[in-house]
Amino acid sequence: MTELDRWRAEIERIDRALVALIRERVGAARRAASAKRAAGLPTLDPAQEAAVVRRAAALAREAGLEEEGVRDLFWQLIGLTRRAEQQPSAAAASER
Amino acid sequence: MVIVMATNATVAQVDGTREQLERLGLRTYLARDGFRAVIGCPGDVDAVTSKGVAALPGVEAILPWRAPYRLASRQLAPRGGRTVVRIGDGPDAGVGGPALVVIAGPCSVEAPDMLLETALAVGQAGAGALRGGAFKPRTSPYAFQGLGVEALRWLAEVRRQAGLPVVTEVLDPRHVDLVAEHADVLQVGARNMQNFPLLAEVGRVRRPVLLKRGLSATVTELLLAAEYVLARGNRDVILCERGIRTFEPATRNTLDVGAIPVLRRETHLPVIVDPSHAAGRAELVAPLAYAAVAAGADGLIVEVHPHPETARSDGEQSLSLPEFAALMRGVARFAWAAGRTLPGVQPRRQEVAA
DSSP: OOHHHHHHHHHHHHHHHHHHHHHHHHHHHHHHHHHHHHTTOOSOOHHHHHHHHHHHHHHHHHHTOOHHHHHHHHHHHHHHHHHHHHOHHHHHHHHO | OEEEEOTTOOHHHHHHHHHHHHTTTOOOEEEEOSSOEEEEOOSOOOHHHHHHHHTSTTEEEEEOOSSSOOTTBGGGSGGGOOOOEEOSSSTTOEETSSBOEEEEEOSBOOOHHHHHHHHHHHHHTTOSEEEOBSSOOOSSTTSOOOOTHHHHHHHHHHHHHHTOOEEEEOOOGGGHHHHHHHOSEEEEOGGGTTOHHHHHHHHHSOSOEEEEOOTTOOHHHHHHHHHHHHHTTOOOEEEEEOOBOOSOOSSSSBOOTTHHHHHHHHBSSOEEEOHHHHHOSHHHHHHHHHHHHHTTOSEEEEEBOSSGGGOSSSGGGOBOHHHHHHHHHHHHHHHHHTTOBOTTOOOOHHHHHO
């Protein structure tokens, strides 16, 4: 195995972990949406989303990552979560 | 609106201002010039919100957008900053930087050997990227339509052999991922400039996009087409002036040289010129290329064919390999006069003095 192969394997391992984390995040957001519905609150919360992105930007800065790129990623992630929240059956199926 | 932050605004104040807008469901984009942050908010902001934002700590001024395009606007590039779109590995592979980037190759990919021969020759002559059509938008449904996926494979192979990044057109939104697998730059052709589903798709993938001006499109329409790509999160857009349709039949199209300085004033995006389609005839390509460089173009895209007389499309406007090498030596003189460089091409001293 060359050094390049080793780094590619490492990237694949990280990608697999990232997808697993995204799945976990979508599941947690779906449960938060259920909790909001039970409490009679609206599920969509733009203020909370903006706060999440702000937090991610601050963490990216601390980590020395390109902040705008991380913001973009989190807006994509929020879009993904929103769509999953709107399709509870599909999200539930993906959790099984 | 555009929010100009004070020079002494803290990072937390910039974050807070953006959050204030984003919690209303608006998106914000940040530009920095080393001295201050400028926040662009392309969505519609009501007067109450605008007043509230103006009162936030660290905010110096609120400006309205001057034009319908927003993310493409120079207002998001304080102090004359320009977007440099990297299309390859080399130090001079940034379109919009000090070096001119010349993209050259056949109108359509016809066979692997002619593609490799062209790539090696144009690379030797100083071209920074290879062009070649796999999917061809033709006015007539009976004209050669390109070799499709097979041509994409040849492009990818020649890319590896010649070490040149590849620019090729994507015609169909369903082909965007396929073309992005093989090419470094996705071209949206003049006829598709306002194909909004296609613009949205190329905005989704993170590949530089070469957006050609439509035959009858205004500069504002071109910039709004770019805005579709930018708004989807892809910031790497290269604009291309390729001639517009006028009453004049002596040239295939009329090269709108004036659009080059206008675009440079209006947008931070790089601007290149396609003299081949504007000219329609090989002998007009060089003077139009020189005019483009003199007017401030960041690069050129030129049709080159090893045997123009046998080309399956656009042979009459294609340069032969020696004609392309001569064009590059001429372009180097105009690059020098315009304060730009053309790496890999040395204009002869007497040519510079001429």
